[in-house]
Amino acid sequence: MATTTAIATSESCSSERLQQSPAPRTCSQQTAALPSFGRVSPAKCWLLGVLLLLTVAASWPTGTSAAPRKARGLHLILPQHHHHQHARSTPPELARQKKLTRLITNTTEGRPFCSNMNLENVQRIKELKSAREVANNTKKAIICLLNEYLEQNADNRSLEGQIKKYSYHDLALNHPLQAEVKKVQFDSHTQEFSYEGKVTNITKEMPVILESLLILQSLFDNIKYNYQQWHCFYFYLTEFFEHNIHEALNVTNTQESCNPRNAHYNNSTPDVAFLTAVETIKVLTIVEYKYDQLLNPSQSAGSSHVP
Numbered sequence: 207m208a209t210t211t212a213i214a215t216s217e218s219c220s221s222e223r224l225q226q227s228p229a230p231r232t233c234s235q236q237t238a239a240l241p242s243f244g245r246v247s248p249a250k251c252w253l254l255g256v257l258l259l260l261t262v263a264a265s266w267p268t269g270t271s272a273a274p275r276k277a278r279g280l281h282l283i284l285p286q287h288h289h290h291q292h293a294r295s296t297p298p299e300l301a302r303q304k305k306l307t308r309l310i311t312n313t314t315e316g317r318p319f320c321s322n323m324n325l326e327n328v329q330r331i332k333e334l335k336s337a338r339e340v341a342n343n344t345k346k347a348i349i350c351l352l353n354e355y356l357e358q359n360a361d362n363r364s365l366e367g368q369i370k371k372y373s374y375h376d377l378a379l380n381h382p383l384q385a386e387v388k389k390v391q392f393d394s395h396t397q398e399f400s401y402e403g404k405v406t407n408i409t410k411e412m413p414v415i416l417e418s419l420l421i422l423q424s425l426f427d428n429i430k431y432n433y434q435q436w437h438c439f440y441f442y443l444t445e446f447f448e449h450n451i452h453e454a455l456n457v458t459n460t461q462e463s464c465n466p467r468n469a470h471y472n473n474s475t476p477d478v479a480f481l482t483a484v485e486t487i488k489v490l491t492i493v494e495y496k497y498d499q500l501l502n503p504s505q506s507a508g509s510s511h512v513p
Contacts, residue, residue, distance in 0.1 A: 305474035311424040320417035320464035337453035338497035345490040378472040405499035420466035
């Protein structure tokens, strides 16, 4: 159902682009093509987003507690008007005034809080490699799709321009990786995000990764989108969150997810949805880096691996 909806949505949002793109291939061929995502032209972003969803749907194991919630998001298709035209000229002292809104996260009775997870410090190589690849691919997919969405729907028509437009605005979403998000760098020339920092071990890093993803997912569920925002871009992120959470659980060898703490975020920003998408990209950048360092603890001089 989700795959069919994704294809129909992509065709309605960018039918001309899809008609010019090659026909979908088998799931194995799609998976092989995904690592080269960064070299794909923006004109094929929508199709590749669909291909990634097809791969996710085909590879998802049945019976898992972290399976995608197919019907989620229908209640979010509500009109919302954002006054973006004033964001660029907003004085820094006004933009930094935050109106924090409490975020009630999605929880399940009987599950432990993420911070209370009792994990074994076992390096599961296969699962770490898979989780790293998924974090990398979904991050690139979001960047690609976001650029395509902005080109069609925003005045600045580029991710760089939109980031500059909201440079004085802070989402202020509190999650375990919040401080590290501030260290993520964006290269406007390559359109790439990068991060370096300390990495400890699986028992300490995985609860932090899981809780951050779950808090972001909860915020994503609480945002009200207009029809075009939801169907032409933000719909795809629902599957991306689920897949990354599932991969993180595989790394921990845990069958059920954990409960994230309640959080708060700045609801006074002009475009909460866009800032949440950028926050997601930054978190996935950090997550990918942490997976890489857990696999190769001595690879980067900027990291510190604690056994």
